[in-house]
Amino acid sequence: MTTANSAVASTPATPTSGPQAGPGGRLSSALTHHWVRFAVRRLARLLVSVWVLVTASFLMIHLIPGDPVRGAMGPTAPAELVAARREALGLDDPLWVQYWDYLRGLATGDLGTSLISQLPVADVVAQRLPATVSLAALAFLAAVTVAVPLGVTMGVLTRRGRGRRTELAFTTSSVVLATVPDFLLGVGLVYVFGVQLGWLPVAGNVGPEAYLLPVLSLAVGPAAILARIIRVEMVTVLEADYVRTARAKRLPAPRVYLGHALPNALTAALTLGGLILGAMVASTVLVENVFAWPGLGSTIVSSILNKDYPVVQAIVLVYGVGVLLVNTTVDVVLALLDPRSMIRED
């Protein structure tokens, strides 16, 4: 029965034969090497972005047509007072001196002085920041907590062209939900739960339940988009060869979906998801204004209207850094989930 094998069986099989033995050591150091390169590259990009951000916020005050101090103090302010204030702000120095002073100030945590209240801007930011950060972080968490299980479930239910009706219902409702801008949703929620039902506070940060409506307004749209992206990715990933391998290992279905398909679906979804989550940082501006939330968002708007430029400058900077932090975090999570993403960027 085994006549055909004799020739093959006699071929000596050397354990470490082939070209694989050599590159073994190099391959492992290659991974470390990739991590180092990834870290360096990502850090460089972050630094360049921060530099662009800082420079842009510095230039903002100089790009405004006319004299910003005159604008802030109004046309009736005496000329001497305006000149004195310009002097105090260093606006009469050469541009590069001002730039240097600005950078030095930032390095020491000095964000300048408010034109209106004369308070250090750093104090204003420090006082307002926690309310905004807690709001954004909760909304961020809520969006991901809802979107991932929803997207995965929908992906499993609609894979291989199944559940056409489920898919249509889900896609349509997620498109509609994603179109509703956060501040309009906020107004609607205030009307229903505050005005009509009177269940929840609609203004200010007056306790844990006050978070509910602002977080909801912020999270619904991004959650809808994320869930949609994750579903599409799941549908694609579930067709992959390695999912078939997982099934061939006879793992229970939840393990196949969550252990093998989800990490791969997430790596693709996160690339877009990072932008969406970054945008949530800026969305707090509008939502804070709907709910009179005592954060940076209400401060920046009143400061723009009052032409209190140093405060605006600082808050724009804070938002920008927030977005960059979210983006970087997403990139790192991506690299941890899928080590190939580090190499792909090369």
Next chain:
Amino acid sequence: MAAQRTRQPTRRWRQVVRTPLGAGASLLMALVLLLALVAPMLWTDQADAVDTGNILAGPSAEHWAGTDNLGRDILFRSLVAARLSVGLALTATAIAIVLGLLLGTAPMLLGRRLGRLVTASVDIAVAFPGLLLALFFAVIFGVGARGAVLAIGIAGAPSFARLVHTLVAGVAARDYVAAARAAGVGRVRVLLRHVLPNISEPLIVNATIGAGGALLSFAGLSFLGLGVQAPQYDWGRLLFDGIGALYVNPAAALAPGLTVLLAGLAFNLFGESVAKGLGVATLGHLPERRSAGPATSGPPTIRAEEPVVAGDDEAPVLDVRDLWVSFPGADGPVQPVRGVSFAVRRGEAVGVVGESGSGKSLTALAVSRLIEEPGRVEAARLQLLGADLRTGSERAQRQLLGTSLAMVFQDPMTSFNPTRRMGGQLAEVARQHQGMTRRDAFGRAVDRLAAVRIPEARRRAGQYPHEFSGGMRQRAMIGMGLMGSPALIIADEPTTALDVTVQQQVLDLLQAIREADDVALVLISHDVTVVGEVCDRVLVMYAGRIVEDLAAADLATGAAHPYTRALVAAVPDMETDLEQPLAVVPGRPVAPGEVPAGCAYAARCPLADDRCRAEDPQLASFETPDHRVACWHAGEPIPVDGPREPAPVDPVELVEVDAP
């Protein structure tokens, strides 16, 4: 390409409008544009009429949505605001497109170094949310409608620039652009004549969606008090005024809120449905990638009974009788596997050969219970180690299949999960089916990797699949199958994706495992040589059936089916004259959906006669009990130049000669 695009756009756009979603979106869109056009002409007076006796009144017969703090009608103001809102949004979008086009085409026009700088700047700007950019520019351009238009326009530019850049890069790589440039056509001319016309469609679609975004952003800025200022009013401004009176007259905020929502939805849905209809990718949305596979599931079909294979004394490892696989198709179910019967004894190596589409891989997947809905598997018998795979609890089946059956797939590059370490992927099997601890399972994985001759197995187990070469991955895949104690390995084209030198290593490994543990092997391959070398017995499949079952040793000289003989003849050997064209099996394989009556091979067979075309031959013993053939002319000599020519016009005469 350019000509094709311009010839049929009206037809394609009309198709978009025909879908329910597209029709609804188009209607809504037309309504919004109509409102923007006529509302100020019709209702400006009513919207501006001050009614001091009716300040901040709720909805009434006179004022459907109530009045504002000057007693002006909210509903009329919301309708009249359409023109300013839509107008500002479109202006801002136009600014974004123009800037986006300039920035996006700059890399092509400016040359490499400057172009890179522009691209890098755009990349940095894109990372920041549009609203943040809009706020930044709103500060610079000042509070008011003009400043807000500029701010939203400029804020929208980076993402458009990125889109244009991607589209331009795609088109610029095409042949006709390269040809035009080679012919000395200037860059600007190439851009205007060849590139832009070809990216106009996705640009328009994205501009529509962008306009919806601009509309909502504008409402946002006006709502913050940074956009339109009194006495002018857009939807955002009305909302800004209305929210202060939310407790007194909620309609003052809800009416403009709803109109802006509907208008935004109109732009967005219209853009999305056009994108879907035209197959254009949009910003921030992934195109749906779906595998084909209609959802309708057809009923099982009536099929011919096939003679049952003679049993062996020893219980076979795998016993398959009358196996059918069907998938729903556009015109009823398609059956790529049509009544396959075979058995594999302990330690036996069975090869399955046939061209692609012959059903050999699906047979393997069906036997291993890996065919998913909407595919259907049916069999008169399907037993692994005596256990019925058609019935029994899922749990028991998982346990049996997980430990006794090992699968090796064709492409080792895609068959491992790229996000998980190799050791963990192997260990998972032992943790699942043998209840091992994480530590023990990992130890077993390292041991198995060493068993399949992976050097430095412990270190390798901590690596990711992309750090393994193709041959190593395939050996690791075999190692994964050895985590349990398999009685059968099903290897589906295990060497096809590998280099010739590595192929032999993998085959040697399979061979060694068989001999060491008396493991049976089903080796699926289109390569007759590989199968002949490794296997004891060969099943030849054609159009979803086994057409011949013979000992591998007989393959070269003892094959009886003309198809088997054509396959063997097509293999080049040392004596093949390389000056001559290589032999092939003439004609094309039968597609699963269009199996003819009679013998499926008749159209390509040099021996075929009328009976072959009318009656389907069944698999039956030929000369010895172990040799089975499904052919009316089994073993008859084939005309000398037969295999290289299409079927002779009248092959009947040639069949006269008896088989030896």
